[in-house]
Amino acid sequence: MPKPTTRDMIEEKADDLFYETGFEATSFADIAKAVGISRGNFYHHFKSKDDILDAVIDRRMAKTKAMLTTWEEDAAPRDRIVSFIRLMIANKAKIMAYGCPVGTLTTELTKLDHDAHSRAADIFGLFQDWLAQQFAALGHGARAQKLALHLLGRSQGVAVMASAFKDEEMLTSEVAALETWLDQLEPLSPVKG
């Protein structure tokens, strides 16, 4: 494992801080302090705060793609979708504290009327397309994209409410409801098996 570069460190800490305290509320000084470098050193790596945001979005896109690829190790599309649903359980503590990283960033960028908004929304697009593939494999071809969007929305709702009320019970019971929903979808006519 190679030693992380300064640029990697900046991206990683900026990613965390944008998630935990928001993009606008995070200052260069905050990131510099977290990384342990001086502020001037930033300009060797990033020209502006927007440049860091671009890098953070690229980083999240790459990590999302890698995660989706990992989930494809499950042969059954149904189990792949369950992996997505249970991501909320795996990230329970952070979701209750800060909400969903994708949803809260796109929401903030929408209000700021920021150019990067559509690129942040593209992360949702990655999830949607991947989920739609799984629903199509389950035999829901015609409405695969719609089901994917529905599932994404349900997940976002859980994240918003769980962080608003700091309610773990709500999160776990809604995750269970989503798995029930998945297994009761009709008609179920998979292409194979």
Place this chain on the structure above:
Amino acid sequence: MPKPTTRDMIEEKADDLFYETGFEATSFADIAKAVGISRGNFYHHFKSKDDILDAVIDRRMAKTKAMLTTWEEDAAPRDRIVSFIRLMIANKAKIMAYGCPVGTLTTELTKLDHDAHSRAADIFGLFQDWLAQQFAALGHGARAQKLALHLLGRSQGVAVMASAFKDEEMLTSEVAALETWLDQLEPLSPVKG
């Protein structure tokens, strides 16, 4: 109708701006410009920016209570719940542009670790309790609060996705799905009728 006071005007414009551009991103200069008064003049009406936030939350609580009371003119609990669901249709344009006013504010205040976060979440509490009353009247007493939270979450998810993708079709079809969900809830054993 009495002429609105300067204080009323400040609250109204601050409410709009907090919704459209976010609490932190809205400056006193922005509000002053919208109201048409000077910056310094604020401090005869509010001690600080947090004071304005408190007033805005109070204002939203009051408006929410008034709206819920209006919906109670429908005698049938089912129709009252439909009024809630269709609020997303009535506010379609704003939701696609800025998301849900309650959800986005609580999300922002969570990340800012702001004291007013719990008061903002109380607005969700108003909706939840009111919806739970309607579900109880429909005969779902034991799980009325849970159903209310579920419906709130579904609504939040729709708002997040619709604003992320600027997708009106998603909003309208999910609203229709919610009405179907409502009418297929089991068991249906209303106390009266």
Place this chain on the structure above:
DNA sequence: GTCTATAACTCGATAGAC
């Protein structure tokens, strides 16, 4: 006295020169 406008202060932000 209540409301309002002007100006100045403090602080922390981005940005950049050395």
Place this chain on the structure above:
DNA sequence: GTCTATCGAGTTATAGAC
């Protein structure tokens, strides 16, 4: 890596207008 410039934020002080 330090040090400074510049800008805009929230805030305060003071003085004029109704």
